[in-house]
Amino acid sequence: MGDWFEHVSMGVLAVFKFSPDFLLFGLELPITLLMVTGGFLVGIVVGSTPGLAGPMAMAVALPILISIFGYHKEALLPVFGFLIGIMKGATVGGAVPAILFNTPGTPDAFMTTLDGYPMAQRGEAKKALKIAHVSSASGDTFSDIVLILCAPFLAILVERYLDFPEKAALLLLSLTFIAAVIGNSAGKGLIAVGLGLLAAFVGTGEDFSPRLTFGSEALAQGFSVGAAVLGVLIVGEVFKSMQDLRDEGIQRQAATRNNTQTDQGTMSWSLFRKISPYIARSAIIGTTIGALPGVGSTLAATLGYSTAKKIHQKKGQAGVAFGYGAPEGIAATEAANSSVSGANLIPVLSLGIPGNAAAVFLILAADSIGGFNPGPSVFRLSQGTINPELVVVFGIFTIMMIANVLNWLIGGKFMRAMGVMTKVPKHYLLPSILLLTLTAIYIQETRLTAVWFTLGFGLLGYLMRRTGISPLPFVIAFILGGRLEETSRQAFSATGSDPLFLFSSMTSSGLMLAAIAVLVASMWSRRNTNA
Amino acid sequence: MPLANLNRWLGVFALLFCGATLFLWIPFDVDTGMVEKVRRQIRLGDAFAPTIAALLIRLGGLLVLLQRPTKPLPDKSEAPLRSPDSSQLATANRLLQPKDLAFSLYIILLVTIALMLMRYAGPMLLLLLEGPDMQYRLLRDTAPWKYIGFVVGGMFMVTSLIAFSEKRLRFSHFLTAVFVVLLLIAVYDLPFDDLLLPPNGDV
Numbered sequence: 001m002g003d004w005f006e007h008v009s010m011g012v013l014a015v016f017k018f019s020p021d022f023l024l025f026g027l028e029l030p031i032t033l034l035m036v037t038g039g040f041l042v043g044i045v046v047g048s049t050p051g052l053a054g055p056m057a058m059a060v061a062l063p064i065l066i067s068i069f070g071y072h073k074e075a076l077l078p079v080f081g082f083l084i085g086i087m088k089g090a091t092v093g094g095a096v097p098a099i100l101f102n103t104p105g106t107p108d109a110f111m112t113t114l115d116g117y118p119m120a121q122r123g124e125a126k127k128a129l130k131i132a133h134v135s136s137a138s139g140d141t142f143s144d145i146v147l148i149l150c151a152p153f154l155a156i157l158v159e160r161y162l163d164f165p166e167k168a169a170l171l172l173l174s175l176t177f178i179a180a181v182i183g184n185s186a187g188k189g190l191i192a193v194g195l196g197l198l199a200a201f202v203g204t205g206e207d208f209s210p211r212l213t214f215g216s217e218a219l220a221q222g223f224s225v226g227a228a229v230l231g232v233l234i235v236g237e238v239f240k241s242m243q244d245l246r247d248e249g250i251q252r253q254a255a256t257r258n259n260t261q262t263d264q265g266t267m268s269w270s271l272f273r274k275i276s277p278y279i280a281r282s283a284i285i286g287t288t289i290g291a292l293p294g295v296g297s298t299l300a301a302t303l304g305y306s307t308a309k310k311i312h313q314k315k316g317q318a319g320v321a322f323g324y325g326a327p328e329g330i331a332a333t334e335a336a337n338s339s340v341s342g343a344n345l346i347p348v349l350s351l352g353i354p355g356n357a358a359a360v361f362l363i364l365a366a367d368s369i370g371g372f373n374p375g376p377s378v379f380r381l382s383q384g385t386i387n388p389e390l391v392v393v394f395g396i397f398t399i400m401m402i403a404n405v406l407n408w409l410i411g412g413k414f415m416r417a418m419g420v421m422t423k424v425p426k427h428y429l430l431p432s433i434l435l436l437t438l439t440a441i442y443i444q445e446t447r448l449t450a451v452w453f454t455l456g457f458g459l460l461g462y463l464m465r466r467t468g469i470s471p472l473p474f475v476i477a478f479i480l481g482g483r484l485e486e487t488s489r490q491a492f493s494a495t496g497s498d499p500l501f502l503f504s505s506m507t508s509s510g511l512m513l514a515a516i517a518v519l520v521a522s523m524w525s526r527r528n529t530n531a
Numbered sequence: 532m533p534l535a536n537l538n539r540w541l542g543v544f545a546l547l548f549c550g551a552t553l554f555l556w557i558p559f560d561v562d563t564g565m566v567e568k569v570r571r572q573i574r575l576g577d578a579f580a581p582t583i584a585a586l587l588i589r590l591g592g593l594l595v596l597l598q599r600p601t602k603p604l605p606d607k608s609e610a611p612l613r614s615p616d617s618s619q620l621a622t623a624n625r626l627l628q629p630k631d632l633a634f635s636l637y638i639i640l641l642v643t644i645a646l647m648l649m650r651y652a653g654p655m656l657l658l659l660l661e662g663p664d665m666q667y668r669l670l671r672d673t674a675p676w677k678y679i680g681f682v683v684g685g686m687f688m689v690t691s692l693i694a695f696s697e698k699r700l701r702f703s704h705f706l707t708a709v710f711v712v713l714l715l716i717a718v719y720d721l722p723f724d725d726l727l728l729p730p731n732g733d734v
Binding site: 063064067179185186187188189190191192193194195197198201205206207208209211212213214215239242243245246427428430431432434435436438439442443446447448451452455459462463466467468469481484485488489492493497519523 | 537538541542545549552556557560561562563566572573574575576577578579580581583584585586587588589590591592593594595596597598627628631634635638639642646650681685688689692693695696697698704707711712715718719723725726727728729730732733
């Protein structure tokens with residue numbers, strides 16, 4: 001127990017540490033704290049801008065952060081601080097254009113438009129923003145507490161009871177689950193997973209000659225994680241959005257009426273009491289959804305909203321109906337989508353499996369800097385020795401709580417000032433994002449080949465979107481591919497070259513059967529839904 | 532394209548791709564088999580993992596072929612940028628159409644021209660101004676040479692793509708491109724001595 005407290009205190013102190021490398025007028029600065037604050041404010045700006053979102057800002061910021069802080073373990077917490085700040089800020093900021101202009105700043109704020117915009121049209125925009133902020137901050141804080149309580153125990157369970165065959169089976173189960181739940185077709189999810197794995201295996205392997213390269217020198221080094229992730233997630237989306245804009249034509253935002261005399265942006269105690277059960281319910285829904293790898297905040301927001309709507313109708317509660325400017329609708333959506341962000345880190349920290357696009361960039365940061373490999377081993381404790389990775393984990397938990405405090409203190413005021421960001425024209429933004437992304441890739445890899453690869457993956461991401469294939473299973477499979485192969489090799493050796501190594505124990509057999517059951521259940525449920 | 536047709540094409544493509552990977556790509560481009568014997572121990576070879584990946588694609592293709600035709604649902608996944616609002620849902624969730632090929636070709640063409648300009652503008656200008664005796668490589672980290680390729684290529688990329696989206700060319704597109712390129716130089720180049728803007732790491 002004493003060891004745990006030592007790690008916790010070291011993690012907390014590392015975040016508040018004043019760095020001699022960063023001076024202002026000769027005074028040392030608490031650099032991680034500053035980075036969390038900066039990232040949080042940038043996140044709100046990004047979330048408030050339709051066409052931008054947290055993962056995109058994280059992608060662009062990463063090479064700059066690495067240039068500032070370098071490739072050593074002291075860089076981990078400041079870099080994570082900025083990225084986590086963006087992740088949290090973007091979720092809050094997404095409500096701003098949703099309420100003011102009926103345009104969700106982030107995908108998960110779509111349901112916020114249903115009640116937020118009608119409230120704004122009634123002249124209650126500030127009040128709607130206040131409700132969104134309080135709900136979002138509450139959901140986020142709850143989710144982080146669950147993360148802090150659950151992740152270590154899950155990781156310890158995995159470390160204690162799972163050997164190599166079970167770990168390989170768990171990775172396969174995770175990939176199957178992601179393939180089955182993301183998007184609208186388990187088959188398409190599996191195609192995305194297969195392609196992601198195949199791309200990860202290019203140019204790698206244990207043999208002296210690199211595999212699957214067609215004899216090309218450029219492919220012999222394999223595809224970098226950055227090129228694949230940024231290409232499929234960011235460039236692919238830019239291409240698709242550009243075509244949508246070209247097809248739809250450029251549209252201008254409609255302004256909302258702002259009745260400043262009656263709308264002071266405050267929330268009465270009675271209103272808070274009215275919406276708090278909705279916040280609590282959605283926070284639980286969002287946290288549960290968020291803990292499952294691959295299931296994003298958009299689904300959490302949809303479930304939170306629809307559950308709240310059903311309960312509201314069932315109870316026959318007085319007031320405005322859902323869809324016509326109900327404060328409960330905004331509260332349910334914002335609490336649900338914000339409570340995903342903390343819980344999404346449960347599979348990242350305890351299993352090393354990224355659950356969403358933001359988590360992918362956190363893993364990418366850890367991978368680029370080195371010295372921290374998310375997974376169950378980071379929670380390993382040896383008597384009398386300090387595990388630096390565990391210190392980083394508690395530093396991350398501290399960063400998340402600091403971001404929550406910032407959210408409560410300044411998030412509301414800052415987000416209310418961000419309405420102006422919705423005026424940035426999206427068709428000007430998209431090509432700028434493309435140039436930014438390609439520049440970021442080049443800065444990291446210093447070769448044009450990486451830029452071409454990124455564009456190639458971007459085209460793949462575009463085609464995947466156009467064929468109804470979600471790109472996220474591809475990205476997650478790409479990231480996990482190397483680990484899956486390595487664990488399988490170890491499991492094969494550990495079981496004495498047993499060809500059925502994935503079924504060598506009750507646990508691994510159970511995990512494999514669960515993987516098959518997930519696929520079958522997914523096919524079955526879609527069959528029934530569509531019938 | 533109707534979803535049923537698209538799924539059929541996608542399923543067939545997945546099966547063909549899997550067949551080509553299993554019977555051509557892996558046998559000809561991976562030196563070890565599914566398993567290999569190293570110092571009297573049998574261990575997994577380099578072909579094992581790609582084979583599993585190809586089989587997953589095959590399984591996915593089969594499931595897609597077996598899937599009943601359905602109406603497309605909004606994707607529940609977390610899109611990295613933003614999801615469409617209701618007015619745009621029909622356009623944004625539409626499936627592959629022949630015009631998408633033309634769009635892809637346009638985009639590839641514009642971005643390729645931009646990257647070519649980025650790569651060769653600096654060396655070409657140096658050749659014109661200083662002759663063949665001066666090498667660009669020696670000047671790649673000195674202003675103004677280090678900016679020329681990035682400014683020319685970057686401005687072309689941003690201007691042409693905005694104009695492509697808006698279906699017309701305006702002066703404001705050019706001004707936006709200037710602003711974006713200068714901003715990127717300010718963010719990535721001015722504060723750091725060790726970072727190279729494209730294409731200066733390749734030349």
